[in-house]
Amino acid sequence: MTREAEVLVLGAGAAGIAAARRLRALGRDCLVLEAGMRAGGRAFTDHSLGAPCDLGASWLHDAGANPLTPLAQALGFTLHDTGRRRRDLLLAAGGRPATAEERAAWEAAVEAFDAAALARARRGGPDIPLSEAVPRGGPWDDTAAHWLSAMISAAEAERISLQDYVATLLDGWNPQVAEGVGTLLLRLAEGLPVVLGAAVGRLRWRRGGILAEGSFGSLRTRAAIITVSTGVLAAGAIAFDPPLPDGLQDAVTGLPLGLLSKVVLRAAGEERLGLGPFARLGRQVEAPGDSPMSWLLWPFGRPYAVGFLGGARAWALSREGPAAAEAEARAELARYFGAAAVARIFAPGAVVTRWGEDPLFRGAYSHALPGCAGARAVLAEAALLGGRLRFAGEACHPRYAGTVGGAWQSGERAARAVHAALG
Ligand SMILES: Cc1cc2nc3c(=O)[nH]c(=O)nc-3n(C[C@H](O)[C@H](O)[C@H](O)COP(=O)(O)OP(=O)(O)OC[C@H]3O[C@@H](n4cnc5c(N)ncnc54)[C@H](O)[C@@H]3O)c2cc1C
Structure with missing residues (x-):
């Protein structure tokens, strides 16, 4: 009919x-x-972890607009501003916490990345790859590029239009929604x-x-x-x-479509690594091809940690399957806390998103x-x-x-x- x-x-x-x-x-x-x-x-809120967990969109970007x-x-949902302040990030370099100088260099590299993109775009001319407009060769330039392109834009800077990147840069406050x-x-x-x-x-x-x-x-x-x-x-x-x-x-x-994947690990008990709600982890890109995950731990005080992986590495792991993504997530966390602590603190298994494979x-x-x-x-x-x-x-x-x-x-x-x- x-x-x-x-x-x-x-x-x-x-x-x-x-x-x-x-x-x-x-x-x-x-x-x-x-x-x-x-x-x-x-936008999908999973409830299998005992508390809501957004496996797709989780921030209301530029919430004022x-x-x-x-x-x-109006519906009474609870918004919590997780901030975009880079100083909240626990940054690692070479397997140890970054020094104050390294943190300052990282922040400067992130600012220089967007400033260079904006300046080049304003000059007009052909719509070149973002990678051709941004600083290269400095100790934190690859890390800034990884963060702002593979992680935030879900694709490598070589594959991103400079003009579109600049036109869609996000600003303002970024709350998460407690209910999802x-x-x-x-x-x-x-x-x-x-x-x-x-x-x-x-x-x-x-x-x-x-x-x-x-x-x-x-x-x-x-x-x-x-x-x-x-x-x-x-x-x-x-x-x-x-x-x-x-x-x-x-x-x-x-x-x-680019790819951003999430790997969610659930706490086995009460141990929280001494970190409070919404703690963030990230690390320096150590070599060409290195593709660090970034982390958001215990959002809303909930017993799970969310690992983010973007761009080409996310596609590769997506094709390999959830077990490979979970192994990579645990190995990433072990860089900060050691493998024994990761095995003790996180329960076996993981929720791994499949946005790339889903038709x-x-x-x-x-x-x-x-x-x-x-x-x-x-x-x-x-x-x-x-x-x-x-x-x-x-x-x-x-x-x-x-x-x-x-x-x-x-x-x-x-x-x-x-x-x-x-x-
Ligand atoms: C991991 C991840 C993290 C993200 N984080 C954020 C974030 O923090 N903040 C943010 O603002 N955004 C985020 N996003 C992006 C945001 O989720 C999307 O931009 C937005 O939800 C897209 O909505 P849409 O309606 O355009 O498309 P979709 O949500 O894709 O809706 C299209 C619908 O069409 C359906 N469909 C497909 N094929 C057919 C067919 N043949 N017939 C009928 N129906 C069909 C699909 O099932 C789907 O429900 C994230 C996305 C992902 C995957």
């Missing part, structure tokens, strides 16, 4: 939820088709017409209307908002009939390739079928790309545009 809806929203992540809420507020009849068995997409901040507050960002999105999705387990495999778009087909059967609709990741689009998981115009397809391939996501969040700084605007502005077929999601946001707040805003924007196009 073919269902009918005025507007189809494809995907129930942040962008899809925001789009559906906005469409309903505008009086439009919509249906959200979600391939997975839950809403929230790349983030649309999710007032929504979370995934929990917040589930609350915001309550009451929406979401069909779970409904993977769209083909989208026939014609002037007369749109037909979505997939595991759920088929759905006829006047308009559609596509919110799946650019990784999913690039993989061809949805067959567009007719195919998307070349310029749009190029924009999708210009915005690949519903195919990575963590998008970066623009060098030369593709304009791709986000191409995707966000694409208005097929007279504006009735549009794209939304984190990759479409020119300022807050890669974030849950950016995805939310882009979903709302697409909903307003579709509403206007429907007349």
Whole structure:
């Protein structure tokens, strides 16, 4: 049987939820088709550790401008500012705590990285790789590059567009949500017409209307908002009939997903290494190819530690599987505390994220390739079928790309545009 809806929203992540809420507020009849068995997409709060743990998005970046901040507050969620102060980081160099001079050199290298990127971008010229604009050769330059590109941007600086990096630099305060960002999105999705387990495999778009087909059967609709990741689009998981115009397809391939993985280790008992809630660990890059994890320990005083691993090394471990990622995480922690302490303090096993291998996501969040700084605007502005077929999601946001707040805003924007196009 073919269902009918005025507007189809494809995907129930942040962008899809925001789009559906906005469409309903505008009086439009919509249906959200979600391939997975839950809403929230790349925001997911796991409860298997005995306390909420966000395995996808966990910070509300630039919270003062983030649309999710007032929504979370209105629902009574607890926001905790974990700060972006680098002095809170327990920094290691060469297997020991960094000296005061080394810490100062690290902080200077991080500031010099972004300052050089901004200065070079302002000079204009071709959209070069970020790696070509930033300082190199100093003792902390590789560490700063690793932190700001592989860890924060989820891809190596060689693969990142300078102009896009600068345009999407984050600022402001960064709270975490005690109940979880995934929990917040589930609350915001309550009451929406979401069909779970409904993977769209083909989208026939014609002037007369749109037909979505997939595991759920088929759905006829006047308009559609596509919110799946650019990784999913690039993989061809949805067959567009007719195919998307070349310029749009190029924009999708210009915005690949990088990978940020989390490895969560649970405390076996009460021992906490003498560290308080939200303690952070990081270390110097010691040799070419060295790819340190960074750590957030005991968030909200909870009995687990979250290891972060980004970029090429995250992809490699993702392919090798969870056991390899857990082994690397334990070896990383052993550099700080010794293997015996790690074995004593952390229970066997780990929660290891699989965003890279999951066909519903195919990575963590998008970066623009060098030369593709304009791709986000191409995707966000694409208005097929007279504006009735549009794209939304984190990759479409020119300022807050890669974030849950950016995805939310882009979903709302697409909903307003579709509403206007429907007349
Ligand atoms: C490890 C990690 C850490 C992160 N940390 C942060 C952070 O701290 N702060 C922050 O702001 N952001 C963070 N992000 C990024 C943030 O999670 C994303 O930018 C945001 O959630 C993307 O939302 P979206 O709606 O654009 O896409 P998605 O959440 O990917 O939603 C798209 C939906 O489409 C569904 N779908 C896929 N294929 C189909 C199909 N064929 N048919 C139907 N449905 C389909 C998917 O299942 C998914 O639910 C992080 C992401 C990861 C992975």
